[in-house]
Amino acid sequence: MRATPPVLVQPYSDHAAMNVLSRLDVMDHIEAEQMRGRPISHLELFADWRAIEPARVVSLVLSTGSEAAPRPFAVLGLSNTGQAGVAQAALLARDHKKFRGR
Numbered sequence: 001m002r003a004t005p006p007v008l009v010q011p012y013s014d015h016a017a018m019n020v021l022s023r024l025d026v027m028d029h030i031e032a033e034q035m036r037g038r039p040i041s042h043l044e045l046f047a048d049w050r051a052i053e054p055a056r057v058v059s060l061v062l063s064t065g066s067e068a069a070p071r072p073f074a075v076l077g078l079s080n081t082g083q084a085g086v087a088q089a090a091l092l093a094r095d096h097k098k099f100r101g102r
Contacts, residue, residue: 005064012059014050016072020061020094021046028092045092055079057087 010016022042024032033040053059058078063070074093081088 008063008065008067008070010061010063010070012053012056012061012075012077016061016063016070017049017075018042018046019072020075021049021092023094025093025095032092049075049077049090049092052077052079062093 024042024045029042029045032045056077056079058076060076061070061072062074062076063072065071072094074091077090078087079090080086
């Protein structure tokens with residue numbers, strides 16, 4: 001049986017986020033466009049994600065591989081909604097089939 005490689009949870013970095021957002025799963029990209037109500041490029045999506053970065057409570061990049069050579073596959077962010085104890089989450093990932101089981 002093939003062992004599933006571990007998922008590395010790393011702090012947000014622009015480089016890793018761009019690596020994920022420029023190669024989004026088709027369904028994640030469509031969802032992002034529907035939230036905005038219009039077609040968007042990965043550059044616009046990165047700009048939106050980066051603009052809110054300083055306000056996030058949690059901001060992570062999920063990767064496979066090793067610490068020395070991580071392969072980012074998802075970005076995860078939690079932001080405060082203004083209500084005590086309530087956060088809003090965003091998770092965008094690369095190809096779901098390729099990274100399934102990671």
